[in-house]
Amino acid sequence: xxxxxxxxxxxxxxxxxxxxxxxxxxxxxxxxxxxxxxxxxxxxxxxxxxxxxxxxxxxxxxxxxxxxxxxxxxxxxxxxxxxxxxxxxxxxxxxxxxxxxxxxxxxxxxxxxxxxxxxxxxxxxxxxxxxxxxxxxxxxxxxxxxxx
Numbered sequence: 001x002x003x004x005x006x007x008x009x010x011x012x013x014x015x016x017x018x019x020x021x022x023x024x025x026x027x028x029x030x031x032x033x034x035x036x037x038x039x040x041x042x043x044x045x046x047x048x049x050x051x052x053x054x055x056x057x058x059x060x061x062x063x064x065x066x067x068x069x070x071x072x073x074x075x076x077x078x079x080x081x082x083x084x085x086x087x088x089x090x091x092x093x094x095x096x097x098x099x100x101x102x103x104x105x106x107x108x109x110x111x112x113x114x115x116x117x118x119x120x121x122x123x124x125x126x127x128x129x130x131x132x133x134x135x136x137x138x139x140x141x142x143x144x145x146x147x148x
Contacts, residue, residue, distance in 0.1 A: 038054045052065045078109050105147050
């Protein structure tokens, strides 16, 4: 069964390129309804989103999604500390174009992100450091507890 993102989540800023903004004002937000949760690195109250993570309660799986890269392969290049992963992605153009991939919550990079709040996404030749601080770290921990 193919995981479908709610249209409202897909529409949030997927047209914004990764390098368009610096870190200023970007924050990890957590939202959800029923059994679904979404963790997003975004500029609050705007359409700018750099990375979204979604899951269903207890699934043990996280779907990552973001705007498609301008000139690179469809993939997610993530790192946390010394750990790094390149995850192949699928380009979906049904509504707004976006890249997505699904990985287990036990993925080493995701586990390190869960415990330290450190995460970097590299796309279009630019590394975007998305480290969490303070209350953002609790949002991340809450998201992963929900996902299982």
